[in-house]
Amino acid sequence: MSLALDPDLAAALAAFPEGLDPADHIGDMNVVRMLRSTADILAATGGSIPTDERVAVEDRTIPGPADAPDLSVRVYTPRALVTPGPGVVFFHGGAFILGDVYTEELRCLRYAADGGCVVVSVGYRLAPEDPFPAATDDGDAALRWSAAHAGELGIDPARLAVAGSSAGGALAAATALRARDHGGPALAFQLLNYPVIDDRLATPSMRSFAAAPLWTSGASALMWDYYLGPAADRGAVSPYAAPGRAEDLAGLPPALVVTAELDPLRDEGLDYGRRLLEAGVPTELHCYTGACHGFDIIAATSPIGRRALDEQAGALARALRAPA
Numbered sequence: 001m002s003l004a005l006d007p008d009l010a011a012a013l014a015a016f017p018e019g020l021d022p023a024d025h026i027g028d029m030n031v032v033r034m035l036r037s038t039a040d041i042l043a044a045t046g047g048s049i050p051t052d053e054r055v056a057v058e059d060r061t062i063p064g065p066a067d068a069p070d071l072s073v074r075v076y077t078p079r080a081l082v083t084p085g086p087g088v089v090f091f092h093g094g095a096f097i098l099g100d101v102y103t104e105e106l107r108c109l110r111y112a113a114d115g116g117c118v119v120v121s122v123g124y125r126l127a128p129e130d131p132f133p134a135a136t137d138d139g140d141a142a143l144r145w146s147a148a149h150a151g152e153l154g155i156d157p158a159r160l161a162v163a164g165s166s167a168g169g170a171l172a173a174a175t176a177l178r179a180r181d182h183g184g185p186a187l188a189f190q191l192l193n194y195p196v197i198d199d200r201l202a203t204p205s206m207r208s209f210a211a212a213p214l215w216t217s218g219a220s221a222l223m224w225d226y227y228l229g230p231a232a233d234r235g236a237v238s239p240y241a242a243p244g245r246a247e248d249l250a251g252l253p254p255a256l257v258v259t260a261e262l263d264p265l266r267d268e269g270l271d272y273g274r275r276l277l278e279a280g281v282p283t284e285l286h287c288y289t290g291a292c293h294g295f296d297i298i299a300a301t302s303p304i305g306r307r308a309l310d311e312q313a314g315a316l317a318r319a320l321r322a323p324a
Contacts, residue, residue: 005262005290006289006304008299008302009291009292009304011302012298012299012302013298013299016298017045022094022095022098022214023215023216026095026219026222029097029128032097036098036099036126038105049102049105050106050109051109052109052110052112053079054078054079054113055076055078055109055112056078057074057109058074058077059072059073059074059075059101060072060073060074060075062145063145064137064138065137065140068134068137069125071123071124071142071145072100072101072123073101073120073122073123073142074120074123075119075120075121076109076118076119076121077112077118077153077154078112078116078117078118081154083154084151084154084159085116085117085118085154085155085156085159086115086118086155086156086159086161086188086316086317087117087119087120087150087156087157087159087160088111088119088120088160088162088163088191088320089120089139089142089143089146089162089172089175090104090107090108090111090120090162091122091124091139091162091165091167091168091169091175092104092121092122092168093165093168093169093193094167094168095167095196095219095226096127096135096167096226096227097127097128097223097226097227098126099126101121104165104168106297106300107296107297107309110313111163111312111313111316113313114310114313114314114317115313115314115316115320116317116320117161117316118153118154118155122138122142124139124142125138127226127227131226131227131229132241133238133240133241136174136175136178136240139162139175140178140184143175143179144184146160146185147160147185156322158186158188159188159320160185161187161189161191161253161316161319162175162176162253163190163191163193164192164195165193165194165297166194166215166265166293166294169193169195169196169269170196170197170241172190172191172192173190173192173195173243173272174239174241174243176190176252176253177239177240177243177246177252178240180251188254188319188320189256189315189320190252190253191255191315191316192256192257192258192269192273193258193296193312194260194263194265194269194293195243195265195268195269196220197242197243197244197265197269197272198243198244198271199234199241199245200242200244201220201221201224203267203268203271205264205265205267205268206265206267208264210264212262212263212264212292213262214292214294215264215294216264217264220264220265243272244268244271244272248279249272249275249276249278249281252281254282254283255273255276255282256286256312256319257269257272257273257276257283257284257285257286258286258288258296258308258311258312259273259285259287259288260287260293261287261288261289262290262291262292263292265293266287270285270287273285284315286311291304295308296309296312
């Protein structure tokens with residue numbers, strides 16, 4: 001299938017450093033482990049971790065779940081924040097097997113500076129060393145810590161959200177489900193960027209865009225194997241692993257679900273957003289024409305990338321604004 005990529009995105013993909021496409025390496029865990037450090041990747045490619053003078057950034061260590069290691073979090077605080085302000089617990093992408101708290105530095109800086117939010121980015125445990133439910137346990141612990149330390153962080157606990165990209169979108173959605181089901185902190189919003197939602201891989205987009213840029217259907221299958229074990233051995237899959245399996249979405253926080261037209265994950269994200277709407281959850285759905293998975297980070301300075309990041313930051317600002 002010929003992919004009608006946005007021209008600016010196509011140019012950004014052509015300049016993408018060779019060897020860093022995660023879909024090319026997901027079958028080799030030795031290579032995956034070498035790609036887990038954002039700082040090392042940037043150093044090897046001549047880049048550096050982004051900065052924004054409008055945002056103060058602090059690395060912290062917080063308690064993990066019971067009988068689990070402590071968690072690394074990276075806290076982004078707008079210098080112009082009027083406390084208490086809104087807060088976002090954020091989960092980076094990386095197929096449950098890649099990434100760290102620096103992976104989506106640019107996005108977190110934008111959410112803080114332009115969305116006006118204190119962002120707590122979570123360094124959750126990675127599969128296959130730590131398969132499900134380790135990452136979701138870490139997400140729940142990070143949300144509860146953020147709510148319990150809201151005053152210290154400058155966060156209004158009534159204006160707390162979760163957000164995430166790709167596999168991080170699955171963790172954000174799962175954290176919202178767990179908070180609803182198990183008396184967790186009340187959430188005011190969830191922002192899901194091209195989220196991983198369903199392990200069944202049965203959507204039209206999963207078939208149509210099997211070899212799309214930056215993410216493929218085969219990579220999706222391997223991702224779920226790492227996270228949940230081989231499909232033949234899984235048994236019943238928890239909705240806290242694959243939120244698309246949740247039977248009841250009522251009572252979840254309002255949502256923005258961002259998808260990309262040329263992404264194998266497109267339809268599971270759209271379906272989840274549709275089901276949120278049907279369950280009475282206020283939800284905005286946006287599918288970016290000509291976009292592939294990860295488009296807003298790969299082409300962050302292009303018109304399509306700026307538009308997507310502006311939309312996300314604006315949605316947070318609107319959803320989490322102080323009551324009149």
